[in-house]
Amino acid sequence: MNQTTNLDWPAGYRINPRAPSVNHGLVESFKALPTAAIGDAMSRNVGTYGLRQYHSGLNVSMCGPAVTVRVRPGDNLMIHKALMLVERGDVLVVDGGADVTQAIIGGLIRTTCIAKGLAGLVIDGAVRDLAEWAEDGMPCYARGHTSRGPSKDGPGEVNIPVVCGGMAVMPGDLIIGDADGVVAVPIADADRILRKTLEHLKREDAIRESNRTGTSDPERFDAVLRAKGLPI
Template identity: 55%
Template sequence: MDILPSLNQQAEWPPGWRILPNGASIACEVIDAWRTIPVAVAGDCMGRSIGATGLRQYHPDLATVMCGRAVTVRTRPGDNLVIHKAMLMANPGDVIVIDAGGSVEQAIVGGLMRTTAIARKLGGFIVDGAVRDLLEWQEGGMPCFARGHTHRGPSKDGPGAVNIPISCGGLVVQPGDLILGDADGILAIPANELSGLMPKVQEHLEREAAIRETNAQEGGNADRINALLRSKGLNI
């Protein structure tokens, strides 16, 4: 018997527990459009100082892009009971984003969970904690970013929460945010900001393309750099 109340049951949760419904879905065409956007470009358009830090890539292909709706998890360091529950709740393409307090004393996601995630066609894992079974992650097929790794395994006691606001690698993530991750890093974009942000991203891409062309042909843009220096008060 499940010790946790069902999602639809109006019950008082035991201390430390919350299992809430997934955030609203994001249209497939929207996700597909964002999958083509580099994290660095999206980050530039969001102020340049946003995104997870201190997490590293555990899947082998640098070209792999993680893009999907966030299912968030907050768990006691070293415990993965609610992560399993979140994976069962997630839809294909969803990304499991885990706040485990940054602890790397015990792995909370491993190869068996990777197998489950592949079978369920999930979009990947972001773990502010430790993973294990690195050779299995190196087989590819399931993106994973984590704080670190260890052979030491998890408990399954709880408590924990699913689909609440969390902090993962210093990045605030709300359930239902769009997660965008590539070789450069990870962003969470609120779903209600996606349509307004995309035109800015496209303009940024066009501007970068023009700068790249100038750099390739002229070896840099002296006028642009000198103008910036003069704006700082230098007599250039």
């Protein structure tokens, strides 16, 4: 691709380079963790909402760096361009404006994603060809589905900050998905969030065991109620 300045792009179009690659060990470490625990370690205020999984199986997990796309609702021109730039293991994150009147991803694109070795897709828009998405091989989260197909006129942008399912995503963020949903972890904070998530899971294991044995400490909640002025 020819190098251009910001002023060279027509309004509404931009194609930025892919973010630097992520350490494979970091990807594998996060892929083994539940999104709920990762979200808890990030103050419980991150993660998608309003999206559902279109692949089959509750045990399917997804993890990889984000290649981001923003498209005009119902148009997938820049999705096709982004698929020329992705690398094996990437997650395609598409801000489609939460529009579900036209599908912007379908079975043909799914075939390309498998050939490219993508880790998965997160689409704040609609998909179609549900029978194909239900097959093994490509995790997909989307806002909804319709048989109506997309236009390919643009505009759109690649590798820019987006909002997908209520979640802010930067190019290169680590995207983790499972049956509960999808979270984005900034690479600069990934090591710290990984450590906090593992610590959180240890605490949950202790709580789970006390719940199982009926030895839960009543002070866990009574202290909170007293602090709010209740005569507990």
